[in-house]
Amino acid sequence: MALNLNPNLSEAGKRYFSAYSPGDDFYELLIGAHRDLSDEQSELLNARLILLLANHIGDIGTLREALAVARDGVQG
Amino acid sequence: MLKTYTYPKFNYRSPPEIASGKVLKVPVVVVGAGPVGLGMALDLDLQGIPVLLVDEDDTVSIGSRGVCYAKRALEILDRYGVGDAVCAKGVSWNVGRTFFRESEVYNFNLVPEPDHHRPGMVNLQQYYLEEYLVRRAATRPGIELRWNNKLVSVTSHGQGATLKVETPDGLYTVEADWLIAADGARSPIRRMLGLEVEGKIFMDRFLIADVVMKADFPAERWFWFDPPFHPNQSVLLHKQTDSVFRIDFQLGWDADPEEEKKPENVIPRIKAMLGDQREFELEWVSVYTFQCRRMGRFNHGRVIFVGDAAHQVSPFGARGANSGLQDADNLGWKLKLVIDGKAPQRLLDSYSEERVCAADENLMNSTRSTDFITPKSRASRTFRNAALSLARDHAFGRSLVNSGRLSVPAFLVDSSLNTPDEDAFAGRMLPGAPMDDAPVARDGAPGWLLQSTGNCFRLMVFVDDPASTDTSALSRLAIGGIPLEPLLVSRVPVTACALPCVHDIRGVAARRYDARPGTTYLIRPDQHVAARWRAFDAEKILAAVARATCRQ
Numbered sequence: 001m002a003l004n005l006n007p008n009l010s011e012a013g014k015r016y017f018s019a020y021s022p023g024d025d026f027y028e029l030l031i032g033a034h035r036d037l038s039d040e041q042s043e044l045l046n047a048r049l050i051l052l053l054a055n056h057i058g059d060i061g062t063l064r065e066a067l068a069v070a071r072d073g074v075q076g
Numbered sequence: 077m078l079k080t081y082t083y084p085k086f087n088y089r090s091p092p093e094i095a096s097g098k099v100l101k102v103p104v105v106v107v108g109a110g111p112v113g114l115g116m117a118l119d120l121d122l123q124g125i126p127v128l129l130v131d132e133d134d135t136v137s138i139g140s141r142g143v144c145y146a147k148r149a150l151e152i153l154d155r156y157g158v159g160d161a162v163c164a165k166g167v168s169w170n171v172g173r174t175f176f177r178e179s180e181v182y183n184f185n186l187v188p189e190p191d192h193h194r195p196g197m198v199n200l201q202q203y204y205l206e207e208y209l210v211r212r213a214a215t216r217p218g219i220e221l222r223w224n225n226k227l228v229s230v231t232s233h234g235q236g237a238t239l240k241v242e243t244p245d246g247l248y249t250v251e252a253d254w255l256i257a258a259d260g261a262r263s264p265i266r267r268m269l270g271l272e273v274e275g276k277i278f279m280d281r282f283l284i285a286d287v288v289m290k291a292d293f294p295a296e297r298w299f300w301f302d303p304p305f306h307p308n309q310s311v312l313l314h315k316q317t318d319s320v321f322r323i324d325f326q327l328g329w330d331a332d333p334e335e336e337k338k339p340e341n342v343i344p345r346i347k348a349m350l351g352d353q354r355e356f357e358l359e360w361v362s363v364y365t366f367q368c369r370r371m372g373r374f375n376h377g378r379v380i381f382v383g384d385a386a387h388q389v390s391p392f393g394a395r396g397a398n399s400g401l402q403d404a405d406n407l408g409w410k411l412k413l414v415i416d417g418k419a420p421q422r423l424l425d426s427y428s429e430e431r432v433c434a435a436d437e438n439l440m441n442s443t444r445s446t447d448f449i450t451p452k453s454r455a456s457r458t459f460r461n462a463a464l465s466l467a468r469d470h471a472f473g474r475s476l477v478n479s480g481r482l483s484v485p486a487f488l489v490d491s492s493l494n495t496p497d498e499d500a501f502a503g504r505m506l507p508g509a510p511m512d513d514a515p516v517a518r519d520g521a522p523g524w525l526l527q528s529t530g531n532c533f534r535l536m537v538f539v540d541d542p543a544s545t546d547t548s549a550l551s552r553l554a555i556g557g558i559p560l561e562p563l564l565v566s567r568v569p570v571t572a573c574a575l576p577c578v579h580d581i582r583g584v585a586a587r588r589y590d591a592r593p594g595t596t597y598l599i600r601p602d603q604h605v606a607a608r609w610r611a612f613d614a615e616k617i618l619a620a621v622a623r624a625t626c627r628q
Contacts, residue, residue, distance in 0.1 A: 023476050
């Protein structure tokens with residue numbers, strides 16, 4: 001499974017009239033999940049989230065690719 | 077400061093009621109001659125309702141106000157007779173560039189979707205729009221515009237509202253059956269009636285500068301996140317007409333508005349932004365805070381709120397005037413049916429329901445943009461910067477970057493006025509959708525589908541060839557005095573047709589409406605789809621009109 005780098009978010013049963021809506025829906029949920037947390041708590045939430053999503057994706061080849069893309073933008 | 081625009085001064089005339097001492101009785105008074113109040117007056121005029129429009133001032137809006145008019149607003153302005161003027165004077169832009177820190181992250185080209193009369197948006201200073209609307213209203217005998225007429229008190233009662241209006245020559249009284257409040261974000265009418273508006277203020281300040289560029293500068297939208305010339309904040313540059321550019325600097329909550337407004341503080345900021353010796357002059361500078369809020373409902377008996385008086389959003393996405401014009405679009409025909417006794421007063425509840433829904437969508441989108449542009453926590457800032465850094469190379473990252481989501485029309489899909497589909501349709505012209513335009517020919521002349529709709533209920537029937545179609549059932553369709561005007565959309569060029577007919581020259585209309593011969597759409601006077609079927613059925617059609625007018 002190759003890493004999908006195109007917009008890929010949607011919610012079952014929901015009809016979108018603008019291309020940006022599903023991404024914005026998710027982003028609002030993501031930022032909302034951090035509301036009222038300290039910086040340290042936010043870091044922990046992010047780490048837990050990555051572990052959950054990694055397990056859901058399952059394919060280690062895909063995860064290796066994602067790790068490389070993510071790391072690529074941080075090295076400097 | 078340089079002035080590219082000369083503000084017109086509209087004539088005040090002493091109202092005859094001051095000399096006569098008589099009370100002025102009118103069916104409808106609109107308070108506030110901004111874009112929404114003027115649009116409302118023109119909409120009611122198209123419906124044949126005389127309108128008194130009062131405004132406390134005698135000119136157009138002053139300073140940095142609305143800039144961006146989106147496609148749906150332009151289509152409504154077409155109905156009001158000013159679409160051509162706005163599009164001719166306004167500037168179109170397609171290229172947007174997004175910068176993060178030192179460099180451009182990505183750019184986009186919003187090539188307009190072909191086969192629509194109007195582009196996705198045009199940029200134009202609000203005073204031009206108001207001037208064109210005033211000029212148009214002045215040609216309409218049914219609209220009486222009274223400048224320098226200030227509402228000083230209002231009482232609402234079961235049969236209408238009583239208004240006291242102050243002029244340079246004294247006070248007079250108006251008895252109106254209906255009062256439409258288009259008196260802006262700080263709505264005095266709302267305050268006088270003790271009505272609440274709820275929401276939040278964003279703890280941020282923005283410096284808004286209108287700048288005249290002396291040198292060529294591209295007609296593009298530039299948005300910076302955290303630029304070196306204005307660290308940790310955002311900056312927007314947007315083209316207007318007459319070589320005027322709008323620049324928004326995010327300042328943060330602690331900024332001192334009076335200090336920031338001083339030219340000696342503004343000019344260095346802009347010089348640093350342009351990064352070169354291009355000459356410019358300031359036209360207008362002000363400091364704003366933004367609020368997102370709306371009234372719980374927009375109709376209160378015989379008093380109805382439209383535009384900013386009813387709902388207020390942050391300016392990211394140009395959802396203020398664009399949504400206000402859609403309020404007028406939604407309200408005009410409903411008020412007409414209620415005044416004529418052809419629909420019950422609760423049809424106006426649907427104005428509130430539909431436009432509250434649209435306002436919530438606008439509030440949601442502009443709040444999301446504000447939250448992305450001005451993150452409120454470290455985690456939020458980290459995610460924003462991550463999205464920006466991914467946007468450079470990856471399409472999914474670009475889709476998450478939110479520097480404003482431009483106003484799009486409300487799809488009223490949950491409205492109780494819609495008749496749910498019984499038949500299967502593809503595409504997005506579902507009940508509640510605003511009509512998609514399409515190139516058509518009428519009487520042999522090229523034109524647009526939207527030009528053949530609006531202002532009344534219309535039955536749009538797709539046919540293979542009107543010459544070989546029995547259209548006798550289509551004429552004289554009406555319910556309770558509400559006529560249904562037919563419009564045939566023909567696949568082949570029209571040779572002879574007794575009914576209004578357009579030729580779908582390239583098949584775009586049939587494609588956008590997923591139509592086959594016999595497909596029938598019921599279109600509301602505000603160009604939204606109310607119902608649709610695969611075949612003509614008079615009984616179902618009349619039931620759908622009854623539903624769309626609350627006659628059930």
